[in-house]
Amino acid sequence: MQQRSETIPSALADRAALVRRTEWWLIHQGLPKFVTRQTLRTHTLPRMFPLLLLVLLLMVVPIEDWRTAVAVATVVPAAIWLIVTRAGRRPPPVLPRWLAVLLVGGYVAAPMGLASLGVALDPGAFGVTPGAVGQAEVALRMALSLALIVAVANVCTRYGVVSLVLHSLRHLVGDLRNSFGLLGRALPTLLFIIIFLFFTADIWVLASHLSTRRLVATLAVFTAVTFFAIAARLREELNAIEQSTAPDRLVAACARTPLEAVAPDLAPVARLTGLRRTEMLNILFILGTRQLIRAAVVGVAVFAFFIVFGLIAVNPDTAKQWIGADPEASGLVHAVPATMVTVAVLLAGFSVMYFAVSSMTDSEYRQRYFAGILGDISRVIAVRAVYLALQHLPAPDPPTIDTATTQRLWSGSAAQ
Secondary structure (H helix, E strand, O other): OHHHHHHHHHHHHOHHHHHHHHHHHHHHOOOHHHOOOOOHHHHHHHHHHHHHHHHHHHHHOOOOOHHHHHHHHHHHHHHHHHHHHOOOOOOOOOOOHHHHHHHHHHHHHHHHHHHHHHHHHOHHHHOOOOOHHHHHHHHHHHHHHHHHHHHHHHHHHHOOHHHHHHHHHHOHHHHHHHHHHHHHHHHHHHHHHHHHHHOOHHHHHHHHOOOHHHHHHHHHHHHHHHHHHHHHHHHHHHHHHHOOOOHHHHHHHOOOOOOOOOHHHHHHHOOOOOOOHHHHHHHHHHHHHHHHHHHHHHHHHHHHHHHHHHHHHOOHHHHHHHHOOOOOEOOOOOOOEHHHHHHHHHHHHHHHHHHHHHHHHOHHHHHHHHHHHHHHHHHHHHHHHHHHHHHOOOOOOOOOOOHHHHHHHHHHHHHO
16 A cells, blocks of 8 residues: 555656646547647647658659659658657657747748749749749749648647547457458348349439449438437437446546556546537547448448349349340449449448448447447546546645754755
């Protein structure tokens, strides 16, 4: 017990570093919006500058082959990021104000200066008239492009697009393992619902007149419906999660996190506060992405089934009678008609939407395949409560020296 009481004050001594490491852990979970008091200098710019440097190098590196240019431009930002973060094991340091101004100013000024120099040396290469007017035109275009790049990088960094993708990839193996297990349960029900659509002439006629752009838009509608369904269900699930504030639960949630050492002392004073809209949106992205990845396995199985089943059951004469013309060969396999591929894609997209929604509402599917994702979100919310309690701790009082000690120090110095 004495060892624990000595460990906690030492862990809380450098509270700023502990908060920083916890924020880095939250970002790794794909939830950067859980980080409070974010600023461009302290949180956003250190994380997004490698991306800005990558774009800058692609713009200025004079290599004609785009593959070589991408490879060369990627090496420098990646090496800087790995060195600064020690291969992702620690957060990037907070930038001093002067360094942040220097980096942003140099990022904007360097390409504009190089563009103006290029116009002065070879105006024809930029398609502008020589002189000051041509230099100003190129500099203005460059400034607008850089402003757009910085704005896009800022939004992507604040919402953690890269972190979200990496988080989904880390859970991909487990999600796919569960998805292969659910095929035997989900596939028969889905096929029973949609197999009659496959033999409907109307859907073949629709598919034969459906352009690639409209097909992509249709799949986007299916994706949007899935996200809306998750958003509608999310508030109800979070209400159940936020009701549990037991200290032992908070301590267990902080295991294997930067807050593990201080959680026993902070858990009794931690409270689960309501989530902000941006935090809710961040959770929605996590749930939606993982649900779609899991449901995509079902969609791929449905697509493959209808391609194989269509080659067996639908001969060219039947397809011609349905669509009113000879079916064209697809680019997928020469023997597979393009219309059949489109029909299979439509049915697979519908299956993905149906399964993603039903896995949240059906009690059996929810217990088997959705409860695990909610458990991960519940843990992060509990860690957030301890993280907020750490931030709200009062600053430690400076050490005080009593009168007797002061007189002894003075007398000692006088004797010397």
